[in-house]
Amino acid sequence: MSDNDEFIREFLEESSENLDLLDQDFVALESNPDDEERLANVFRTIHTIKGTSGFFNFSKLGAIAHAGENLLGLLRDGTLWLDQEITSALLQCVDSIREVLTQIEQTGAEGSGDYRALNERLTLLAKKQQAPRPSEPIHSDEASMVMENDTVGPDPVADSVIENQILQSQAKEPVELIPPVPTLLETEVVETSPPQEATSSGRETHATSAGGSVRVDVRMLDDLMSLVGELVLARNQLLQFSTTIQDRNYQSVTQRVNQITSDLQEGIMKTRMQPIGSMWSKFPRVVRDLAVSCKKEVRLVMEGQDTELDRTLLEAIKDPLTHLIRNSIDHGIETPEQRRRIGKNPEGTLLLRSFHEGGLVNIEITDDGGGISVERVRDRALRQGILTPEQSHRWNSDELVQLIFRPGFSTAEQVSDVSGRGVGMDVVRTNIERIGGSIELKNHPGHGTTVSVKIPLTLAIIPAMMVTCCNQSFAIPQASVVELLSLCRGESKRFIETIHETPVVRLRGQILPLVVLAEQLQLCEARDMRDSILAQETVEVIVLQADQLRFGLVVDSIRNAEEIVVKPLDPLIGALRVYSGATIMGDGNVTLILDITGIASRCISDADLKHVSDAVTQPQPTESTTVLADASLLLCSIDHETYIAIPLDQIRRLEEIGFRDLERSASGDVVQCRGEILPIVHLGRALGRNTASSRPANESRPLPVIVSMTSGKEIGLVVDRILDVVSCPTANRTSLSTPGLLGQAIINNRVTDIVDIPRLLNQRVMT
């Protein structure tokens, strides 16, 4: 009995590996029906499944495979040719075989699925009088291009093995009660073997044994990774120690250890990486099925399949990418008739491109369809109440197009099975942002759209804010940090008030509830400790956003921002819902990572705070943040008499530099900031206001620098003084045609220019 089980398991494994290859084969065959070798492969796979299922007495499986094989036999002999109808039927046949195989894997039996209709369809097709085949296949040119792209991709054997692994572990879950944690999935470490192996010869043999690869549990790799992390720490200590010992042999040994450690670290990092093509290999089939169901002609071109990224991330971006591809085909690319009418190639092109840039993985999805109609977005948004009429006049077309990322928004005229339910783009964005990525849409009306997705190389390392509370360090993920506040004594007296026993501070017209970390973590015992903390000389507050609630976390001090490696916690500690993980600092000590959502929900269960948070979130819970962002300005002065204001959303952060830190380079002033070169612009000079020497009267006074982003790069703007953050109702602003200025407004009884940083800088580049 157990022998038989072993055989069946092997059969299942091998079959599902081969079936995954079939998907690709069929799509390729459809556009290039003359590829006899591929056809023979397909035939052989189905034949093997048929034979083996007869051996194990799986009659249903045998029947499906038999019907498929018959049809394929006719194709191979040239009696029939592969048209769309037959391809669809055969793909359905493959899907059904996969279904039955999954059933067998889970229950040991073929299940109750009824495949007679499919079998009939296949038999009918085999008897069908087929229209004579067009002498010159229409797509053969492009098709071969697609094929090339296909074959230069990563080893399909590896992909299918991985897919198979995933299928298996998913299938096993109900039986073995393994929690569905993605890291439990096994991965495959494969040396990229030449693609030829994936075709005929490698196929019949057991695919896993090809290429000398080993299956390794992801947890094992994680373990190795943390060991290497420790080794790096030990190496660092060793290197420090080695400077005190003047022994040449010792020195050379430490050097070697140093070198080996670095190589080892790099190697281990690489094992977790996988080429993005391993995931993309599913897309030709997805694109084909969608194009058929939308009655469109689409050519998929893929570039940069060998771009590598962390395996867990690969899993995480699979669904969002599929969704984006669907959108492009369903909404973007026009029907062949429409395309012909406007003089485009009836076949639309979908370009998938990925590359590394600036430590991030960039993925672009470009279609040459009709683009997004800005008018339609505007009308729809107005009708759905997402946009106010006032905004609709002020926003430019780029800003309007970004509305498609809002929840509940859809421009599809009618809901199709594919898309248009309005749950699309916001979910895509949420999913991408959850893994620390960003998404951007470039719209060229009439010529198509480009969606660029930027994601970090790995999930295991996140940026975090290090804080201390009662002499203990904690890490807060940057993703939830909105801003930092430092309330000085005079101000804190003025600002901190109490509603329902909860301390709050008024921040730009909003009520921000304060949560004292020391009290929440019960690091101090007496309740009046809170008052003494809030009465301190300066109160450090981190403004955090957790789901719906925005609150200020009061800590003792805010140390620095750091990239940390996230380590899992014991489930017993995780159950507290206060910590999301831990990290090991440079000195080898463990630091806890705060679970902001968890802490927020703990606070909300506090009835007092609930009151306040209700009061805060009640008026338009989601809208309030955008209104705030629209109207908040950073007020600063560029010389003694000129005040300017900069919209907060154009500002990344504020820094202070010493005048002597300024360095001159050919392209202008620069400063070294956090290990990077930050170009400096003197805002006064840029505005043409301050032609006098930029040398301040007092060189020891630090220069305030506003760090802003322009065309993807950070740039520092030197001002004279940073004064305040003010909220200025947009109605108060007057538009101004001066380039670089958004307008003027009366702030604190002074006429103040509102600067538009990106435009100002662009204009500067031009002149």
Next chain:
Amino acid sequence: MTQTKNIRLCTFRLGEFSMALDVAGIQEVIRQQPLTPVPLANGLICGLMNLRGKVVMVIDLRKRFRISSRHESIAGTNIIFKKADGIVSFLVDEVDDVLNLQENAIDPPPAIMDEVARELVRGTVQLPRKLLLVLDGAKCANVSAMNNVLRSGFQNKQTQNQRTVLADKKDLKA
């Protein structure tokens, strides 16, 4: 039938008691490491330690058995125990030795023992000079009652209800 099985026990000291764990469940023994306390967690969890890049929860066995806390002069030793869903460290006073004996040398825990202690003790072994308490590692590691502790005000309230196991066990010895 398991009576004849050989068993190897790692013995250690905890206060004035001798205790032991099955060697099969132990990954390694290392001296006390710097600990990071976990606020809000059960008082039995004395912190997190860095075991070669892995973050490991440390349970103070003295607190588990409600024995008065360790004197500063005692360095403490971590016994890294393999539990079902990972590893955990038991902080003990000092590891002694490894004993080879027959499974049937272990007697069931005496009925007069404190309820908490009996829950954690798998059995006893009568050695010439002392009585050895053989612990059930999995049960010692199971401190999920932390929320109860939390509700009752979290900070070591255990000290109040120190219904000393000690007294009971002294009876045992006598």
